[in-house]
Amino acid sequence: MSLLTIVKLELKFISAQGMTSLLILLYPLILMMVVGPIFSNMGAKGVTIALYSTVHENFPNFESQELIEFDTKEGMINSVISGQSVLGILFTTDESGRRRMYTYFDPQKEVVATSLAMQLQGKLADLSADLVETNLVSIHGSMKDLSKEVDGQLQKIPQLRANLKQNKANLEQLRGSMQNSDAVATTNMLSQMRSDAIGMSEGISNMRQKLSSWEDTINQISTYDSKLQYYDGRLAATDSQLFTLQNKLNAWDIQLQQRIAQLDSAYATLGTYLTIVSQVRATSTGAAQTQLITVENGIIDSRNQILSARNDLQSMRSDIQNSQAQIAVARNDIQSARNDISNTRASLQTTQANARSDLSYTRSQMDDASNKLIIAQNNLEKAQANLNSFSVLSQSMNTYLVESSAQLDSLDQDISRTQTLLQSMKSNIGKFVENDPRKYVPLKLESLPERRTLRPIDSIFPALLGLVSLLSCLLLPPIMSVKQKTQGLRFRMKLSYASTFSIVIGKFIGDYIAGLIQVMVVALLGAIFFGINLSANPLAFSFALFLAPAVFTAMGTLLSAFVSNEGSAVLSSLLVSMPMLFLSGIMLPIEQIQGAFKTIATLLPLYNVVEMISKTTVRDAAYYAVENYFVVSVYTFAFIVLALIFWHRKE
Amino acid sequence: MGIAISLDNVSVKYGAYLAVSNCSFEVEEGEIFGLLGSNGAGKSTVMKVISGQIKPTAGNFKLFNRQLLSAYEIRKIIGVVPQEYSFAFDFTVAENLELMISLYDFGGQKHDEIFDRQIQNYLLSKKTDVRVADLSGGYKRLLNFALSTIHSPKIILLDEPTVGLDPEIRSTIWETIRKMKQNGSTLILTTHYLEEAAFLCDRIAIIFKGAILAIGTPASLIEQYGGDTKIFLQLSANAEQMAEKAKKVKGVISAISDDRLLLLTCVNSDVAKIISTVYKMITDENIAVKDSYVKEGTLDDVFKAIVGREIGVKA
Ligand SMILES: Nc1ncnc2c1ncn2[C@@H]1O[C@H](COP(=O)(O)OP(=O)(O)O)[C@@H](O)[C@H]1O
Numbered sequence: 021m022s023l024l025t026i027v028k029l030e031l032k033f034i035s036a037q038g039m040t041s042l043l044i045l046l047y048p049l050i051l052m053m054v055v056g057p058i059f060s061n062m063g064a065k066g067v068t069i070a071l072y073s074t075v076h077e078n079f080p081n082f083e084s085q086e087l088i089e090f091d092t093k094e095g096m097i098n099s100v101i102s103g104q105s106v107l108g109i110l111f112t113t114d115e116s117g118r119r120r121m122y123t124y125f126d127p128q129k130e131v132v133a134t135s136l137a138m139q140l141q142g143k144l145a146d147l148s149a150d151l152v153e154t155n156l157v158s159i160h161g162s163m164k165d166l167s168k169e170v171d172g173q174l175q176k177i178p179q180l181r182a183n184l185k186q187n188k189a190n191l192e193q194l195r196g197s198m199q200n201s202d203a204v205a206t207t208n209m210l211s212q213m214r215s216d217a218i219g220m221s222e223g224i225s226n227m228r229q230k231l232s233s234w235e236d237t238i239n240q241i242s243t244y245d246s247k248l249q250y251y252d253g254r255l256a257a258t259d260s261q262l263f264t265l266q267n268k269l270n271a272w273d274i275q276l277q278q279r280i281a282q283l284d285s286a287y288a289t290l291g292t293y294l295t296i297v298s299q300v301r302a303t304s305t306g307a308a309q310t311q312l313i314t315v316e317n318g319i320i321d322s323r324n325q326i327l328s329a330r331n332d333l334q335s336m337r338s339d340i341q342n343s344q345a346q347i348a349v350a351r352n353d354i355q356s357a358r359n360d361i362s363n364t365r366a367s368l369q370t371t372q373a374n375a376r377s378d379l380s381y382t383r384s385q386m387d388d389a390s391n392k393l394i395i396a397q398n399n400l401e402k403a404q405a406n407l408n409s410f411s412v413l414s415q416s417m418n419t420y421l422v423e424s425s426a427q428l429d430s431l432d433q434d435i436s437r438t439q440t441l442l443q444s445m446k447s448n449i450g451k452f453v454e455n456d457p458r459k460y461v462p463l464k465l466e467s468l469p470e471r472r473t474l475r476p477i478d479s480i481f482p483a484l485l486g487l488v489s490l491l492s493c494l495l496l497p498p499i500m501s502v503k504q505k506t507q508g509l510r511f512r513m514k515l516s517y518a519s520t521f522s523i524v525i526g527k528f529i530g531d532y533i534a535g536l537i538q539v540m541v542v543a544l545l546g547a548i549f550f551g552i553n554l555s556a557n558p559l560a561f562s563f564a565l566f567l568a569p570a571v572f573t574a575m576g577t578l579l580s581a582f583v584s585n586e587g588s589a590v591l592s593s594l595l596v597s598m599p600m601l602f603l604s605g606i607m608l609p610i611e612q613i614q615g616a617f618k619t620i621a622t623l624l625p626l627y628n629v630v631e632m633i634s635k636t637t638v639r640d641a642a643y644y645a646v647e648n649y650f651v652v653s654v655y656t657f658a659f660i661v662l663a664l665i666f667w668h669r670k671e
Numbered sequence: 672m673g674i675a676i677s678l679d680n681v682s683v684k685y686g687a688y689l690a691v692s693n694c695s696f697e698v699e700e701g702e703i704f705g706l707l708g709s710n711g712a713g714k715s716t717v718m719k720v721i722s723g724q725i726k727p728t729a730g731n732f733k734l735f736n737r738q739l740l741s742a743y744e745i746r747k748i749i750g751v752v753p754q755e756y757s758f759a760f761d762f763t764v765a766e767n768l769e770l771m772i773s774l775y776d777f778g779g780q781k782h783d784e785i786f787d788r789q790i791q792n793y794l795l796s797k798k799t800d801v802r803v804a805d806l807s808g809g810y811k812r813l814l815n816f817a818l819s820t821i822h823s824p825k826i827i828l829l830d831e832p833t834v835g836l837d838p839e840i841r842s843t844i845w846e847t848i849r850k851m852k853q854n855g856s857t858l859i860l861t862t863h864y865l866e867e868a869a870f871l872c873d874r875i876a877i878i879f880k881g882a883i884l885a886i887g888t889p890a891s892l893i894e895q896y897g898g899d900t901k902i903f904l905q906l907s908a909n910a911e912q913m914a915e916k917a918k919k920v921k922g923v924i925s926a927i928s929d930d931r932l933l934l935l936t937c938v939n940s941d942v943a944k945i946i947s948t949v950y951k952m953i954t955d956e957n958i959a960v961k962d963s964y965v966k967e968g969t970l971d972d973v974f975k976a977i978v979g980r981e982i983g984v985k986a
C-alpha cells in the first residue's frame with residue numbers, strides 16, 4: 021500500500037503548496053478563459069482590404085471587411101506592405117476588355133489573405149450567378165411562355181390565312197359586281213330627282229300665272245305716268261303765279277324805298293330848322309324865347325313822328341323782302357318737284373319697256389325648261405328601274421363585309437398579342453444585353469507578379485526569433501534574480517554601496533547582453549542553415565535585433581522585482597508570455613482575432629517585435645517598422661522605469 | 672569607551688505577529704555582545720533592525736548615539752555577517768571577494784589591499800581559486816565574514832556564526848571572532864550555543880519570544896541564575912555514612928547516597944573549599960574516591976532558570 025501512501029503524499033503536498041499549486045492549477049483555466057473567447061470569436065472579420073480598381077463598376081461590398089480604395093496600384097501595394105491591409109486587390113480589365121482581378125498579399129499572411137481572396141471570389145461568383153439568375157433565368161422563362169404562345173399562334177396561322185384568302189375572294193367578287201355603282205344613294209337621289217321634277221313642273225305653271233300678273237302690273241305703270249304729267253302741269257301754273265307775285269312785291273318795295281328817302285330828307289330838313297330855331301332861341305328872350313321853345317319842341321315832335329313812320333316803312337320793306345325770299349324758296353321747290361317728276365316718268369317708261377322685254381324672254385325660257393323637264397322625268401323613270409336591280413346585290417355584299425370584318429378583328433387581336441409577347445421578350449433581352457457579357461463570366465483570381473513568395477521557414481522565422489527572445493529574455497532576469505537571492509547576493513548588494521539604479525540597470529544590461537547574443541546567434545543560424553535573407557534592410561534589421569531582447573529583458577527585470585523563487589519566476593514569465601503568445605499573430609493570424617483582443621494584440625510587445633523583425637527582413641518593408649520600433653521602445657523604457665520603482669520600493 | 676549601539680524599547684511586528692517586543696540594551700564600543708536565544712526567539716530580527724534592513728515598529732535605536740541614520744550611513748558603519756551563506760556558489764573565493772570589493776566602490780590600489788587583507792584575516796589564502804561550492808563549511812563561514820567586512824565596519828553583526836559547524840572548526844571561527852574584536856570592532860553575535868556565548872561574549876542578553884529577559888556577563892548571570900553545583904563521587908565503600916557526614920559541611924545543601932555513589936548539592940560559591948573539605952573527610956576514613964565529577968552552574972542552568980525550559984526548543 022506504499023503506492024497509495026505516495027499518492028496521498030503527493031496530493032497533500034499539492035494542497036500544502038497553497039498559492040503555487042493554486043496558480044499552477046488555476047493558470048491554465050485563466051488562460052483558457054482568455055484564449056477561449058479569442059478562438060471562439062475567430063474568423064477574419066473587420067480585416068482591411070486594399071483595392072485599386074480601374075473598372076468603373078461597383079466592387080462587391082464585403083460586409084464584414086473594410087475595403088479601402090486607392091488611387092494607384094502602388095498605394096494599394098504599400099497598404100499591404102505596411103500591414104495596414106491584409107489583402108490587396110487590383111481590379112482591372114485587359115486589352116480585350118475582359119475583367120481581371122489580381123491579388124497581392126504578404127506571403128506571411130498567405131493563409132488569411134488566401135481565404136479572404138477565396139471569399140471574395142465566392143462573392144464575385146455569387147454576383148455573376150445573381151446576374152445570370154436575374155437575367156438569363158427570367159429571359160428563359162419568358163421565352164418558354166413565348167414559345168408556347170408562338171406555337172398557338174403558328175397553329176392558328178393556316179386558318180387565318182385561309183380566312184384571309186376567302187375574304188379576299190369575296191371582296192374581289194364584290195368588286196367585280198359593284199364596279200361604278202352607288203346603288204342606294206343613287207336610288208335615293210333618283211327618287212328625290214323625280215319628286216323634284218314634279219315640283220319643278222308645278223313651279224313652272226305657278227310662274228306662268230305670276231308672269232301674267234306681272235304683265236298687268238307693268239301695264240299699270242302707263243296710268244301712273246299720265247297722272248304725273250298732270251301734276252307737273254299744275255306745278256308749272258303755280259310757279260308762274262308766284263313769279264307774278266314776286267314782281268309785284270318788287271314794285272312795292274321800290275315805292276317804299278322812295279317814301280323812306282322822302283321821309284329822310286324831311287327829317288333832315290326839320291333838323292336844319294331845329295338848329296336855326298335853337299340858335300335864335302338862344303339869342304332871344306322872354307316871350308319870343310318861350311314861343312321859340314314851343315316851336316322847337318313842335319319840330320322835335322314832328323321829327324320823331326317822321327322817324328317812327330320811316331321805321332314802319334322800313335319794317336314793311338323787310339317783310340316784303342322776307343316774303344320774296346319765301347317765294348323764291350317755294351319756286352325752287354316747285355322746280356325740283358317738277359324735275360323729279362320728269363325723272364320719275366322717264367325711269368318708269370324705261371322700266372316698263374325693260375320689264376316687258378324681260379317678261380317675254382322669261383316666258384320663252386320657261387317654255388323651253390318645261391319641255392326639257394318632261395324629257396328628264398322620262399329618263400328618271402328609267403334610272404329607277406335600273407337601281408332596283410342593284411339593291412339585291414348590295415345586301416349580299418353587306419353580309420360579306422360583316423363577316424370579313426369579324427375575321428379581321430380576330431386577326432388583329434392575334435397580332436397584338438404577338439406584339440405584346442415580342443415586346444416583353446425584347447425588354448428581357450434588352451436587360452440581358454445591357455450588361456457587358458464579360459460580367460456573366462465569374463472572375464478568376466490571379467496573383468500580381470509583384471507578389472513575393474516565401475518558404476514556410478522564411479515566414480516563420482521572425483516569429484521564431486521573437487519567440488526565442490521572449491522566452492529567454494523574460495526568464496533570464498527573474499531566474500538569475502532568484503539564484504542571486506538564494507545565494508545571498510541580493511542581500512550583499514543591498515548592503516553594499518551600490519545604488520538601486522546600478523543594481524537594476526546593471527542587471528538589465530547584463531541580461532540584455534546575453535539576450536542580444538542569443539538572438540544574434542539565432543539570426544546567424546537562420547541565415548546559415550535556413551538561408552534566411554537578413555540583408556534586405558541590414559541597418560533596420562540590426563536595430564530590430566537590438567530592440568527585441570531589450571524589451572523582453574526589461575520586462576523580465578520588472579518581473580524580477582516580484583518573484584521570490586524559481587517556481588514563481590517560471591510561472592510568472594509563463595503567465596505573461598502565454599497570453600502574449602496567443603495574441604502575437606504567431607499561433608493564429610492576428611486578422612482572425614476579433615474585437616478588443618485584436619487591439620490589445622497589436623499593442624503587445626511580442627506582436628510588435630515579430631512585426632519589426634518581419635518587416636525588416638522577409639517583408640522588406642523596413643520603413644513601416646518605425647511604429648513597431650516606437651511601441652517596443654516605449655515598452656522597454658516603461659518596464660525599466662517600473663522595475664526601478666518596484667525594486668526601490670522593495671528595498 | 673562609548674556606546675556603539677543602543678536599543679530603546681524596540682518592537683518589531685511581522686504583520687500582527689510581535690517578533691520583538693520592548694527590547695532595550697546597549698552595546699559598548701569594542702565589546703562582543705551576545706544575543707542568546709532559541710530558534711525563532713527574534714535574534715535575527717534584532718540584528719536586522721540594527722543593520723537597517725527593517726525598521727522597528729516602535730522604539731528608538733541609535734548607532735554611536737545617533738538616531739535615524741540613512742541606510743547608506745548604516746551600511747558604512749555596520750558589517751552584517753548573515754546566518755546564511757551569502758555569495759555566488761559558482762564563483763571562486765577570489766571572484767566573490769573581488770566582486771564585493773567592487774560593489775563597495777574600492778578601486779585600484781585600495782582594492783588589492785583590501786583583497787589581500789581579507790584573505791589574510793580570514794585564512795583564505797590557500798582557497799582563493801577554489802569554487803565556493805566546493806569549500807568546507809568552515810571556509811564558507813570565513814568567506815561570509817570576509818565578504819561582510821570589506822569596508823572595515825566599526826560594528827559587525829554575526830548572526831549564528833557557527834551554526835552547523837563541527838567543534839574543531841568552531842574553535843577556529845571563535846578565534847577569528849576574537850581577532851575581529853582585537854582589531855577594534857564592536858561585535859554583536861547571536862547564537863543558541865550556550866558555550867559559544869559563554870566563550871566569546873563579554874555580555875549576554877537572553878532573548879525569549881522577542882523579549883530580553885536578562886542581560887549581564889556570563890559569570891554574573893551564572894551567579895545570579897546558575898543554580899547549585901553538583902558533585903558526584905564514586906567511593907570504594909561507605910557512601911551512606913559519608914553522606915551523613917557531608918551534610919554537615921558548610922555550603923552543602925543536600926547529600927544523598929546510592930550504593931557507593933555520593934551526590935552532593937552545594938551553593939555555587941566556595942565550591943573549591945567544599946570539595947577539599949569533603950575529600951579530606953573521605954580520605955580520613957580510608958575510603959578511596961574512585962571517580963569524581965563536578966557539575967558547576969552553567970548558562971544552561973541560567974537559561975532554564977530564566978526561560979523555564981531548555982534552549983534549543985523553539986520558543
Ligand atoms: N519576514 C518574516 N515574516 C514573518 N515572520 C517572521 C519573519 N521573519 C521572522 N519571522 C518570525 O519572527 C520570529 C523571530 O524570527 P527570527 O528573528 O528569525 O528568530 P531567530 O533569528 O531568533 O531564530 C520567528 O517566529 C519567525 O517565524
Ligand SMILES: [Mg+2]
Binds near residue numbers: 714
Ligand atoms: Mg536567526
